[in-house]
Amino acid sequence: MLPVQPLPGYRRPVRHRRLTRKQLRRMEGASLWLALLMLLFVQPLFVEASEQQVAHGSGQFHFLHGQERQAAPVLTTDYQVTVTGLLAETRLRQRFGNDSDQWQEGVYTFPLPENASVHAMTMTAGERVIVGEIREREQAKREYEAAREQGRQAARVDQQRPNLFTTRLANIPPGESVTVELRFQQQILYDSGEFQLSLPTTLTPRYIPGHPEAAGQREWAGGWAMPTSEVADANRITPLQVGVNDVATGSHQATIAVELRTGVPVGRVDSASHDITEERNGNTIIVTPSAQAIAMDRDFRLTWRPERGREPTAAVFHEQWQGEDYVMAMLVPGEQDQESLTRELVLVIDTSGSMAGDSIRQAREALLAALDTLAPGDAFNVIQFSSQTRRLFPTSVSATADNLGRARRYIRGLAANGGTEMAPAIQAALNGGDLSPGTDLRQVVFVTDGAVGNEQALFSQIHRQLGTSRLFTVAIGSAPNRHFMRQAARFGRGTYTAIGDLSEVATRLATLFRKMQSPALTDIRVSWPDGFDAGTQVPDRVGDLYLGEPMVLVARGAKPNGELVVSGALPGDRSWQRSLALGQAAPGEGGHRLWARGQVDRLLDQQRTGEPGTSIREPVLALALEHHLVTPFTSFVAIDSTPSRPVEDPLEPAAVPSLMPAGSAAQRIAYPQTATPAPLLMTAGLIGLMLAGVLAFIRRLWRV
C-alpha cells in the first residue's frame, strides 16, 4: 500500500491499493465519468419530480393534503392593548388570507397570555361582521360543522390549554381574507415595583410523553403528534412549526400597540424582546415596536416602573356589572428583613431537545448564578433531566469550594437533547420533602421552558409530593409555556421568574434570589367587611408571598365600604397585619371577569387535586355562559347566515403553522421525499412495450 500523498486538491482519485487493477479502474472510472455527465443532464428533471418536501428551504409553507400542495393561509395579527390599573384589555385581530384558488378551512393553534380570559369574538368576512356567541363546546362544534357543510362562513375559538387556543375558519373564499377578532383580559404582573406585560406570539413545541393511542374518530386539528396515554389531546396542542423563511412573505407578522393608562407617573418603559418607541400624552403612554411589523417568533415583553418613590403599595377598584358589585384590591406587604437561615438548594435544569440553542446557554448562566448565592453551611445538589434524570451528587452536599467547583464544571458541560420526562425529575427534586440535615429550609429552583403536554399530571404530582420544599420556576427561552411556570410555582408555593434573553439573566435572578433569601409571608388570612361574599373571594386561598409581591383580591357582594383586613405570619412567630379602607375605591372595569375566571380556576383546581364526588362541569358552564368566557367547556362560534360556498365546490383543510421560537435550534424537520419515479417509469415503459407487442400481434393477425 502506498502512503497517501498530500496532493494539492483532491480532484484526482487517490491511487487505489490494488495496483494491478489500476488500468481497469481507470477505464471504469472514465466510463463512469461519461455516464455521470450524461445523467447530470437528465438529473434536474428527476429532482424536480421527486422533491415535494413539506417545508424545504425558503419559500411558502405548503401543507400536503393528499397529493396536492396546498398553500397555508397568510396570517397577520394585530394587538391593541389597553392597560388600566392592574388589568390589560387586548383586541387581537387575526387575518387569514386565502391565496389559493380553492375554498379553505383554516386551523390555527396559537398562544395567549397564561391568565387571559377571552370574552368576545367577532368574524369579519368582506362587508359582513358577525358577532360570536358563547356556547357549550360540543354545541359550538356541532353548529360550526353544520355551517361548514352548508357552505356558510363560520369561525370558532376553542381553549386547549389556559394559554393555548385554536381558531377554526370554515369556507374562506379563494383569493379573499377573513378576520377573527378576539377580546381578552389579563392581569398585569406587578412585582418588586415593576409592572410586566407579555404577549406570546408563538409557542415552544411541547414534548408529548406516553405511548401513542390507537387512532379513533378525531376532528382534524393539524397537529404533529398523535394522542398518547398521557396526553389525550396531543394532536390539538402540537401545531406544525416552521422557520420564518418557510412562510409566505408578509405572513406571520404582528403589529402591536400598547396604551398605558396606569394612573401613576411612569418612569421607564422597557422591552427585553423588541426595540420600542413610546409616545407620551399626559398620563397615557402609547408603546409600539420600532419596527412596523414584528415576526411572530417570540413573546412581546414590556416592563414599566413608576417614578421612584411613587410605587403603589395599595389600590382599590370597584365595578358594578349586571347589578352586582365587584371590588378588586391590591396590597403590597412591603419590604421585609433579610434573614439568615441555612438552605438546601436543589437546582434542576431541563436539558431536553427543546432547550437547544439560546435557551440552554441562558439556563447554564442561571444555574451558575444560583450557585454563587450559596453560603457556607448551605447544602446543594444539581439535577438535570431530559429523557432520563441525573443527579450530580447522590444526595445534597455541603457548599464547599470543592463541591461548588465540581458543580460549575458539570453545569458548563451540559448539552440539550432528548425528551422532556419531567415527572421523575420533579420527584427527585422534591425528594419527598426531606430536608438535608443541618439546614432550615429546602428550596428547589426549576429551570425549564415548560414545553410539555401533560401539565395537569405534573401539577397534581407537585401538589402531592411538595412536603416542606418550595418550588421556584425559572422560565427560559423566547416562548416558554408560562401557564406551566406559573401554576407549577403556585402548587410549589414558590414564585415564577421569566428570562427571555441572556442579558436579563443577571437582573431577573438577582430579584429571585433576594426573594428566596427573605422570609415569606405565610398563612395569610383575609377578612372582608360585612356584605361581601367572602366564600367566593378570588383567589380562594392566598398563597405564600415573597418579597415585593403584591396580593390581588377580588370579591363581590357589596359596595366598597369599611375595611379590608389582611394578616399573616412571618418566621419566628411574628405576625403581620395590614388594613385597607375600601371607601377610596376608584372605578375600574373587568373586575367581574377576574372574579368569574377565579371561580372557574378554583373549580378546575378541585378537579386537578382530585376532590371526588363533585361535578365541576355544570358550575363552570354556568359561570362561563354568564360572563362570556372561553373555558375548557365553552367556545365562541360565529356563523354567517347566508351560504357562500356552492356545496359542490370542494373545501380544502389548511393548517396555519406557527413559527419556531427565535434562537431555538431546529427541533423538528419534515420527512424528506424518499422514493424515485423509477418503478412508475419502468411500469409505464413495460406496459407500453406490451401494448406495442399486442398491437403488432393484432396487425399480423389482420394481415393473415
Added chain:
Amino acid sequence: MGRMLLILVTLSAGLLLAGLWIPLKAVMAQELLTLAWARTQAAQQQSPPWPWADTWPVAQLQLPGESSALVVLSGGHGESLAFGPGQVVGPEPGVQPSAPVVIAGHRDTHFRPLEAIRPEDPVRLQFADGDWRRYRVASVRVVDSRQEQIELGRYDQNSLVLVTCYPFDSVDASGPLRFVVEATRDLSHPVSALPAGA
C-alpha cells in the same frame, strides 16, 4: 399504423430505460463515492465526488445482510439521494454531538434492504474518523408525513434514524407514508476499526 407503433415502442423503451437508469445510476454512483469517501478519510476534509457536486460523502452505512457498505452523502435533498443515502441530521466535525443521526434513502434503490430489517438487527456507521459505531435496531414503524415530522427532541446523540418511503412496492413516488427505523448505539461494544463487510 406502422409509424404509430414505432413511436409507441420508442416512447415505451425510452420510459423503461429512464426507469432502469435510476437504479443503475444509484449503483454506479456508489462506486465513485467510494473513491471520494477514501479521499475524505485520508484528507479528513470534505471531498466532493465530482467537481460540480453540491454534496459530499459524510459516512458509510452498513445495513444487515448487505455485502458492502453504502456511502452516505450530506443533505436529504433529491440531489444527494439520487446517488446515495443522505444524512439529514448528523454530527458536525469538531463539535460534541448533541443530536441523533438521521439518514434518508430511496426505497427503490439504496434503502430497499430496509424492507427486511427487524428489531435487534445490527447496523453500523462510520464517520470520517474511521471508527465503526455499532447500533441495534430498537423499533420499526410507519408514519404519515402529513401528520408527523421527525422530532429530534425524542432522540439523543446515541440514536440513528433511517427513513425511507413506504410501502416498498408502491409506484407512487410522492406518497405520504414513511418507513422509520430507529436504532440506538450499542455502547457495550467499543468502537472498532474493522473494514466494511468484516
